[in-house]
Amino acid sequence: MVSEKLRKARDFEDQYSPFVPEEERPAFHVTGGIGWINDPNGFSVYKGEYHLFFQYHPYRPIWGPMHWGHVKTRDFIRWERLPVALAPDQPYDKDGCFSGSAIELEDGRQLLMYTGVRAERQEDGTLKNYQTQCIAIGDGINYEKYEGNPVLTAADLPKGGSDIDFRDPKIWKEEDGFWAVAGNRPSDGSGSILLFHSEDGLHWQYKGRVASCHCQYGKMWECPDFFPLDGMDVLLVSPQEMMPTGLEFHAGNGTVCIIGKANEKKHLIRENVQAIDYGIDFYAPQTLLAQDGRRIMIAWMQNWDTARSQLMTTRLVGQMTVPRELSIRDGRLIQQPVRELENYRGPRIAYRNVPLSTETHLMGIRGRIIDLTVNVRPANGNLMYRWFKLHLAKDGEYETTIRFKPDSGIVRVDRTRGGFPFDIVNMREFPVYSKNGSIKLRCILDKKSLELFVNDGEQAASFVLHTPLSADVISFEADGEVLIDVEKYDLFFDAGEDEFSDTAQ
Ligand code: FRU
Numbered sequence: 001m002v003s004e005k006l007r008k009a010r011d012f013e014d015q016y017s018p019f020v021p022e023e024e025r026p027a028f029h030v031t032g033g034i035g036w037i038n039d040p041n042g043f044s045v046y047k048g049e050y051h052l053f054f055q056y057h058p059y060r061p062i063w064g065p066m067h068w069g070h071v072k073t074r075d076f077i078r079w080e081r082l083p084v085a086l087a088p089d090q091p092y093d094k095d096g097c098f099s100g101s102a103i104e105l106e107d108g109r110q111l112l113m114y115t116g117v118r119a120e121r122q123e124d125g126t127l128k129n130y131q132t133q134c135i136a137i138g139d140g141i142n143y144e145k146y147e148g149n150p151v152l153t154a155a156d157l158p159k160g161g162s163d164i165d166f167r168d169p170k171i172w173k174e175e176d177g178f179w180a181v182a183g184n185r186p187s188d189g190s191g192s193i194l195l196f197h198s199e200d201g202l203h204w205q206y207k208g209r210v211a212s213c214h215c216q217y218g219k220m221w222e223c224p225d226f227f228p229l230d231g232m233d234v235l236l237v238s239p240q241e242m243m244p245t246g247l248e249f250h251a252g253n254g255t256v257c258i259i260g261k262a263n264e265k266k267h268l269i270r271e272n273v274q275a276i277d278y279g280i281d282f283y284a285p286q287t288l289l290a291q292d293g294r295r296i297m298i299a300w301m302q303n304w305d306t307a308r309s310q311l312m313t314t315r316l317v318g319q320m321t322v323p324r325e326l327s328i329r330d331g332r333l334i335q336q337p338v339r340e341l342e343n344y345r346g347p348r349i350a351y352r353n354v355p356l357s358t359e360t361h362l363m364g365i366r367g368r369i370i371d372l373t374v375n376v377r378p379a380n381g382n383l384m385y386r387w388f389k390l391h392l393a394k395d396g397e398y399e400t401t402i403r404f405k406p407d408s409g410i411v412r413v414d415r416t417r418g419g420f421p422f423d424i425v426n427m428r429e430f431p432v433y434s435k436n437g438s439i440k441l442r443c444i445l446d447k448k449s450l451e452l453f454v455n456d457g458e459q460a461a462s463f464v465l466h467t468p469l470s471a472d473v474i475s476f477e478a479d480g481e482v483l484i485d486v487e488k489y490d491l492f493f494d495a496g497e498d499e500f501s502d503t504a505q
Contacts, residue, residue, distance in 0.1 A: 003089040005087035006086070006087035008087075009056075009084040010083045012058050013032075013033040013034060013058050014033075016034050017034040019315070020316050021315065023447070024314065024448075026319050026449065027493050028077050028322070028446055028493055029446050030054070030079055031316050031320075032056050035056070035057050035058040035317070036058075036060065036063055036064065037054045037055060037300070037317070037318035038055040038063065038300050039054065039055045040052055040285070040299065040300060041054055041068055041099050041101065041114065042112055043101070043102075044102040044103055044110075045104065045288060045291060046072075046102070050073050050076060051070070051102060052071050052079070053068040053070050053085055053102065054068065054069045054070075055067075055098070055099060056068060056084065061314050061315060061316065061317040065088045066097050066098055066117075067084050067085075067086055067087050067097060068085040068114070069084055070082040070083065075343070076323040076338045076340050077338070077343070077344060077493075082140075082141055083142075085136075085138075085143055089145075090116070090149065092116040092149055093134060093145075094118055095117040095118055095119040095129060096115075096116075096129075097116065098115035098167050099167065100169050100170075100171075101113055101114075101169060101180075101286065102171070105201065109138065110138055110139065111135060111137050111171070111201050112135065112136040112137070112143055113133060113135055113201075114133070114134055114135075114136070114169070115131050115134070115167035115169065116132050116133070116150055117131055128164055129164060130163055131163060131164065131167045132152060132153045132154075133180075133204070134146070134149040135148075135202060151204050152169075152204050154166075157194070158206065159187075160186050161185070161187075161192075162185040164185070165183070165184060166182065167222065168223045168284075170224055170225050170226065171201075172226075177197060178197070178199070179197055180195075180197075180198070180204070181194065181196075182194050183220065183223065183237070185220045188215060189219060190214060190215040190219045191212070191213040191218070191222075192211065192212040193211050193212075193237065194206065194209060195207045195210050195266055208265050208266070208267060210235060210266055210267060210268050211235055211237075211258060213237075217239050217249070217254075217273065218239025218242035218256075219239065219241040220240045221238070221256075222237070223283075225285065227289070227295060230327055232259050232328055234258070235258040235260075236258075236285055236286075236287070236297075238256075242254035247410070250428070252303065252305050253303060253304045253305070255275060255284075255285060255299070257273070257275070258273050259271055259273075259331060272331045276460075277299070277335075279413065279452070280306060280415075280426070280462070281302050281464045285298065285299035285300075286299070294326075296323050296324065296338060297323065297324050298323045298324070300318060301318075301319050301320055302319070302464065306425060309420065309422035311421075322337045322338065322341065322446075323338045324336060324337060324338065324457075324460065325339065327457075332458065334458060335460040336456065337444055337453065341371065341444070344493060347489070348487060349365060349486075349487070350486065350487045350488070351484075352485045353483050354485070355481070356483070357478060359391070359477040360476045361473070362474075362486060364488070365474050366472045366474050367445070367472050368393060368469050368471075369445060369446055370443070371442070371489045371491055372474070372487070372489075373440065373442045373487045374441045374486050375439075375440050375484060375485040375486075376404065376438065376440075376478075376483075377438040377482070378406075378436070378437045378438075378480070378481065379481035379482055379483045380481055383480070383481060384406055384437050385481060386407075387405045388404045388406075388476075388477070388484075389402070389476070389478070390441060390443075390474070390475075391474065391475045391476075392445065392450065393450070393465055393471050394472075394474065394475065395470065395471040398419055398468065399418070399471070399473075400413070400417070400450060400463070402443070406434055408431075409431050410431055411431075411432050411439075411452075411459070411461075412428070413450075413452065418463075418466055418467050419468065421466075428461060430461065433455065434455075439454065439455065441453075442456075447469055448464060448465045449465060450462070450465055451463075474488075
């Protein structure tokens with residue numbers, strides 16, 4: 001049954017999304033039809049296609065009572081919009097259907113597991129948001145909320161666990177049934193990731209902790225994901241209230257990848273801890289196991305602190321990252337844009353061994369919907385250059401720069417002149433591994449975003465830009481003697497074609 005609240009959201013999206021200006025809509029990154037989105041939810045395979053849901057408030061370009069928006073794809077690049085999937089229309093989720101995940105059931109139905117939020121006024125006048133885990137089951141378009149909801153409540157929490165911060169279940173299946181992890185705030189006020197088991201996906205039991213924060217990496221851990229990768233076990237979490245640690249983690253809402261080995265109780269023994277993305281705009285990543293065995297991650301390409309600094313004339317706020325293939329190399333998480341993106345490349349424009357000193361422009365190298373790779377190395381192996389700089393999304397007024405200094409091994413991305421008329425964070429620095437001053441920078445630009453992949457995915461850094469699309473100049477500059485190779489493709493997405501023509505791999 002489609003509730004009145006859900007019908008209203010669907011109608012609103014249908015009626016008003018055509019008015020969103022083309023300039024605001026990314027060419028191939030997922031957004032809502034209109035309004036606000038945050039976390040990816042339910043990123044999963046269903047009936048041979050990839051579904052993605054997301055935290056959605058269609059009515060205004062700011063966060064509000066959370067619905068689940070819905071899209072699907074066959075190749076992670078071209079997405080088909082589906083009707084809004086969930087609205088906060090039940091007593092146990094009346095204040096929001098928060099983040100969660102999805103899985104295909106053996107009987108062909110799709111199960112959504114999400115956090116239901118119910119706010120209650122306290123005696124002292126404050127509001128408390130009680131969070132429980134809930135289920136909805138459907139056919140890939142319409143979902144019925146389970147009559148036994150909520151399926152996990154305060155009664156299922158370990159001693160000291162808070163039911164104010166108990167959210168974001170991620171479900172998966174093993175031979176012995178369904179498993180799920182969810183974030184929770186234990187009595188030390190930080191975060192821990194709880195593990196649950198179910199035989200049928202409806203009745204759940206607490207099984208222990210996968211990992212705990214102990215106030216080391218931020219506080220409450222949101223949006224966990226837990227999966228095997230290249231012989232290791234990986235836990236992704238999005239901590240609130242992070243403190244910076246050198247250039248590894250920054251303050252605010254960060255993301256953390258813990259790589260290790262899970263014991264027989266699925267408790268993760270840590271071997272390496274790192275940031276997931278080193279840019280400004282990245283949070284709440286979620287992964288799926290693709291049908292060909294690839295582990296693919298997508299994230300909200302935004303940041304809670306800067307997302308609120310939006311012009312109120314904006315009709316769309318929030319977009320997802322490009323889906324990324326994950327692997328582990330030398331104990332670290334490697335991320336590469338999905339290979340399907342290459343199917344959308346236009347003609348190749350390439351230069352080799354270009355010597356640099358003053359700011360240099362290369363014919364045909366410009367654009368805002370592009371896949372650009374630059375290889376940088378010293379022109380004279382014995383003489384190290386001082387810095388290399390790539391200018392993007394540039395005109396007389398605007399630019400975003402990527403600078404690399406080989407002596408410190410630090411990349412700095414600076415969007416101070418990227419168009420945000422607010423006093424927000426605009427610069428990020430992070431260390432990279434550079435051999436003899438060489439570095440490879442791959443930049444994916446899609447209108448108002450930049451995703452940078454360094455050295456074949458050793459580091460990824462995501463940024464929203466606010467730059468008018470007419471600023472499309474790209475130039476190269478160095479202090480010292482540098483040689484570069486440049487390869488650029490414009491990316492094309494034929495609007496006229498059937499969304500689901502033969503683009504699948
Ligand atoms: C993370 C988050 C989740 C929550 C959702 C609410 O960005 O805070 O923990 O489920 O957003 O929209």
